[in-house]
Amino acid sequence: MTLEAFADTIVPGEKRFPEDRAVAGAAPGGGAVAAGAIELLQTPATGVSDALDNYAQALNGHAAGYAAEHGLTLDQQLPPFVALDFAQRTELVRSLVGPGHPEKELWVLLALFSNMAFDTAAHVHTTEALEAGHPGLLGMGFTKPDADGLWRFPAFSYGRQLAELHPDTTPTGSPA
Structure with a gap:
């Protein structure tokens, strides 16, 4: 729940x-969670999958400290970060990824993977x-491939062809 x-x-x-409670409902449509952020984080290729429990524990520690500093009473049935409302979560994350925070690189990395899952x-x-x-791909207007599984863009995105095809380009679009 904490990482969600x-x-x-x-x-x-x-x-x-x-x-x-994990998803605050602060925006319409699917966000990073619906886009599979947790599944991406659990992928060994990220290099953080073995540390996710540590991330959650550290984030909850920061949330408990934030709550104490601001005189907040948190729902004890929830992990501390989840118990914060969206504005409080945002303020805490802003400080964690901000200049000068000693753990900034760790939190920025987690934020990048959340964005990557969506984008x-x-x-x-x-x-x-x-x-x-x-939700991310559809929200950006990413289209489905043609029936043969390849993406073709007959209308150039810049409104004009930028370069001629290389003479060794194969019918599938690959260089020879």
């Missing part, structure tokens, strides 16, 4: 169900992500 709440603070989304669906094949309704 962190990811939701980075790219907010709507609650998955009415009692959802690229890095943990899932693009066609699978689109078929599943990935």
Whole structure:
């Protein structure tokens, strides 16, 4: 829940169900959690998957300190970071990723993976992500491939062709 709440603070989304406490519901549509931030973080290729429990523990420690500093009473049934409201989570994360924080690089890395899950669906094949309704890719207007599985863009994105095809380019678009 703690890491979901962190990811939701980075790219907010709507609650998955009415009692959802990890996702604050600060924005319409799916955010980082719906986009698979936790699945991406659990991927060994990220280099952080073995440290996720430590991240959650540290984040909850910072949240408990934040609550004490601000005189907040947290719901003891929830992890401290999850018990903060969205504005408080945002303020705490802003300080963790801010200049001069001794752990800044660790929190920025976690934030980058939250963004990556939303922006690229890095943990899932693009066609699978689109078929599943990935909120980030669809929100950015990423289109599905042609029937043969290849993406073609007959209307140039800059409104004009920028360069001629290399003479050794194969019919699939690959260089020879």
